[in-house]
Amino acid sequence: MLKVRGISTYYGNIEALHAVSLDIAEGEIITLIGANGAGKTTTLMSICGLTPPRSGDIEFHGQSVVGMKPDRIVQMGLVQVPEGRRIFPNMTVLENLELGAYLRRDRQGVRQDLDYVMDLFPILAERRTQMGGTLSGGEQQMLAISRALMAKPKLLLLDEPSLGLAPLVIKQIFEIIRKINQEQEVTVFLVEQNANQALKLAHRGYVMENGRIRFNDTADRLLNNDLVREAYLGL
Amino acid sequence: MEYFLQLFSSGLTRGSIYALIALGYTMVYGIIQLINFAHGEIYMIGAFVALIVSGVLTIYGFSGASILVFAAVVAVIYAAAYGYTLERIAYRPLRGAPRLSPLISAIGMSIFLQNYVLLAQTPDFLPFPALIPEFEFIEPLAHIIGSAELVILTVSTISMIALTALIKYSRIGKAMRATQQDMHMARLVGIDVDRVISVTFVIGSVLAAIGGVLVGSYIGQINFYIGFMAGIKAFTAAVLGGIGNIPGAVLGGLVLGLSEAFAAGYISSAYEDVFAFGVLVLILILRPAGLLGRAVKQKV
Known part of the structure; x- marks a missing residue:
């Protein structure tokens, strides 16, 4: 579904990604773990067209997306929930959700999906007329995921959805991610620092260090890999 | 009392023109944090296009209101094209550059457009025909508010309501x-x-051109330099209301127009600018973010 082939991305003259390659197949939950500054967010931004790679190629459904404008990439079904959630603060919950469906023309489908996400997170239905900026961190994360779902993604990219949330809320969010993957048949690419929980949820994982992929294996094996256990799981 | 009302209506008229232009400053600032110093020139170009079109139409024997409407439509289209082009050639290539670069580019475009009109037209003031017709029904109120003022107030109110609806819905x-x-x-x-x-x-330019046509007809003369002072005043109005804030630009324009009119009427017209900018200084001391500007509180 998504093939990332040896991409290198730069910020000015600084090479943030060194020949990164990834493969994501339809229906999978793939996680990318690594420390702060390893290049995880840059990888997502490169895929979404916000910081296009200088070399290498990114193919989505067999079509290269390198150099495409971000809105065209969203249109293809590659949708990101960015780090820090980035809710539009002075718009209502409902308006935030409507903006998620900005590129869609099928009103009927949009209405159905609105019902679906409100069902998934009933708190959003309760707060529909409240400004996005006044929600709690957990509620904002739920809104951010729902907003992305409103775009009808084929591949959902999640950047640290657990950041700054209480353990109980993290658990709830991860369960929803699993549910979305199974019920909506959305492929998930999950970027996390919370390696333990991410690997328990995912089918396969990539471990990133200093802009390079260090390991790539099934989630079970990564969980039992001594180097990964020591460096990322603190065991 | 009558004098007061007269000053009030002329203050509101001026203020609503400032507001129309200030909206362009504030909308652009809100989105790309750029003070578009060439915005006043778009207003000036709108007035010039309307003058030229009305000249041609007068030759062909059209009259009053029909000229006004047609001239305004052409001026709006022209100004929209200028505004669009301005952004494409002077600001878009500088997206991602340090903030000072597009600002200097804006000042450059302002000087360029002024001098372009100066050379293509004339450095002198040109008489602008009174396109706004005199309404008879307003006769009994003529000592308070004139037809031109009424039209300006109505048109700018409608424009602002339309803009608000557009942005909201x-x-x-x-x-x-x-x-x-x-x-x-x-x-x-x-x-x-x-x-x-x-x-x-484009939206900002359309509003500025509407302002240009109305002012031309109201004041009765234009030249290449009218965009400069109007631009400074409108920018002041935008800052007064809280730059980036749309209702703020309208409020700022009205406050500015009214304080100018009262200063001119009760003290001396030589002092109107002193008063206008004095109000600005005072408000910025008391409320640095402007009248309606606010630091938005946000949970993280």
Whole structure:
């Protein structure tokens, strides 16, 4: 579904990604773990067209997306929930959700999906007329995921959805991610620092260090890999 | 009392023109944090296009109101094209550059457009025909408010209501608000941010051109330099209301227009600018973010 082939991305003259390659197949939950500054967010931004790679190629459904404008990439079904959630603060919950469906023309489908996400997170239905900026961190994360779902993604990219949330809320969010993957048949690419929980949820994982992929294996094996256990799981 | 009302209506008229122009400054600032110093020139060009069109139409024997409407439509289209082009050639290539670069580019475009009109037209003041017809029904109130003032107030009110509705309810309006609040995220939900910025410039230019046509007809003369002072005043109005804030631009324009009119009427017209900018200084001391500007509180 998504093939990332040896991409290198730069910020000015600084090479943030060194020949990164990834493969994501339809229906999978793939996680990318690594420390702060390893290049995880840059990888997502490169895929979404916000910081296009200088070399290498990114193919989505067999079509290269390198150099495409971000809105065209969203249109293809590659949708990101960015780090820090980035809710539009002075718009209502409902308006935030409507903006998620900005590129869609099928009103009927949009209405159905609105019902679906409100069902998934009933708190959003309760707060529909409240400004996005006044929600709690957990509620904002739920809104951010729902907003992305409103775009009808084929591949959902999640950047640290657990950041700054209480353990109980993290658990709830991860369960929803699993549910979305199974019920909506959305492929998930999950970027996390919370390696333990991410690997328990995912089918396969990539471990990133200093802009390079260090390991790539099934989630079970990564969980039992001594180097990964020591460096990322603190065991 | 009558004198007061007379000053009040002339203050409101001026103020609503300032507001029309200030909206362009504030919308552009809200989205790309740029003070578009060439915005006053778009207003001036709008007035010039209307003058030329009305001259031609007068030769062909059209009259009053029909000329006004037609001249305004052509001026609006022209100004929109200028605003769009301005953004494309002077600001878009500098997207991502340090903030000072587009600012200098804006000042350059302002000087360029002034001198272009100076050379293409004339350095002198040109008489602008009174296109706004005299209404008979307003005769009994003529000592308080004239036909021209009434038309200006009505047209600017309608324009502002239309703008508010556009921003609140339309798809492009939502995209504009989203871009203003978080441009990065706007891209991630699939908004073509470049297009939103273009539309913002076009809307601002349309409002400025409407202002230009109305003022030309109201004051009765224009030259290449009218955009400069109007631009400074409108910019002041935008800052007064809280730059980036749309109702703020309207409020700022009205406060500025009224304080000018009262200063001119009760003290001396030589002091109107002193008063206008004095109000600005005072408000910025008491409320640095402007009348309606506010530091938005947000949970993280």
